[in-house]
Amino acid sequence: MSVHDELTAVQRSLDDLVRSVGRLEQHVGTDSLDVRRVRTDADHLRESVALLRASAPPEPAKQERVPIPDTPYDRALWTDAEDEGLGSREGHAP
Template sequence: MSLHDDLTSVQRRLDDLMRCVARLDEHAGDTLDMKRVRSAASHLRESLALLQDSVPAAADHREREMVTIPDAPYDRGLWADAEDEGLGSPHRHAP
C-alpha cells in the first residue's frame, strides 16, 4: 500500500470517528469528558492535515528507474591502484 493510500485510509477512518463523536455528543451532552473527546478528535484532524501537507505529492508517484548490471566482468584497470581492504597494499607486508 502506498503512502497516499495509507493517508486516504486514515482520513476516512478519522471522518468516521468525527461522525461517531458527534452522535456521542448528542447523548452525553456538554460534559468535561465530552469536551476532551471533541478536542482530541479535532487535534487528530489538524495533525493529519499537517501531515498530508508536509508529504510531497510527487514522492509517491515518481517512477523508479531500473538499473541494469552487466554480466561482463569489470575492467581490471579500475582496480589497479586499489588496496585490498584489511590486507594493505600488495607491495607492502602486513604487520
C-alpha cells in the same frame, strides 16, 4: 500501500470517529468535560493528519500504458537488422 493510500485510510477512519463523537454528543450532551476532551482530541487529530498530508512527498505520476498489438510486425522493419547470437540464417549452429 503508498503513503497517500495510508493517509486516505487514516482520514476515512478519522471522519468515522468525528461522526461517532457527534452522535455521542447528542446522547450525552456537550456539557460533559470528557466529551469536550474527546471532541478536542478528534479536532487535533484532524489538524495533524492535514499537516502530514501537506508534508507528504508528492505521489509519483502514473505511467501511461502503451498497448502492444497482437498482430505480427511488418517484416520490412527488420530488413536492415544484422543477425545476432548463435546460429546462421539457415538455422544451423557453426
